[in-house]
Amino acid sequence: MKKIVFTDKAPKAIGPYSQAVEVNGSLYISGQLPVNPETGKIPETMEAQTKQVMINIGAILEEAGYSYKNVVKSTCLLSDMGNFQKMNEVYATYYTEEPPARAAYQVAELPLKAMIEIETIAVK
Numbered sequence: 001m002k003k004i005v006f007t008d009k010a011p012k013a014i015g016p017y018s019q020a021v022e023v024n025g026s027l028y029i030s031g032q033l034p035v036n037p038e039t040g041k042i043p044e045t046m047e048a049q050t051k052q053v054m055i056n057i058g059a060i061l062e063e064a065g066y067s068y069k070n071v072v073k074s075t076c077l078l079s080d081m082g083n084f085q086k087m088n089e090v091y092a093t094y095y096t097e098e099p100p101a102r103a104a105y106q107v108a109e110l111p112l113k114a115m116i117e118i119e120t121i122a123v124k
């Protein structure tokens with residue numbers, strides 16, 4: 001059975017989608033932008049944007065009863081692949097053991113002119 005997951009500790013959806021959907025012990029988190037849910041602002045640097053995205057993902061994981069250890073797949077969308085190393089350095093601090101599978105792509109543009117968006121799948 002499908003369950004919609006929502007938390008005020010992550011940004012509200014900016015379109016017709018859910019923050020996350022849980023089904024059969026799997027959690028599918030929509031692409032998270034680096035929006036601070038308290039201020040509505042996006043940090044300026046790639047490192048700060050990546051950290052905010054990971055904080056947002058963590059809030060959704062927690063709301064659904066999961067943790068970073070449950071993450072099995074991430075897809076990272078970058079506005080500039082030249083920022084890959086900066087993103088990777090921050091991202092690695094959240095997955096210090098048994099990191100999930102991952103793909104990273106450069107895209108033409110992201111919503112709200114963000115430099116990064118990450119979608120995540122977690123399994124219990």
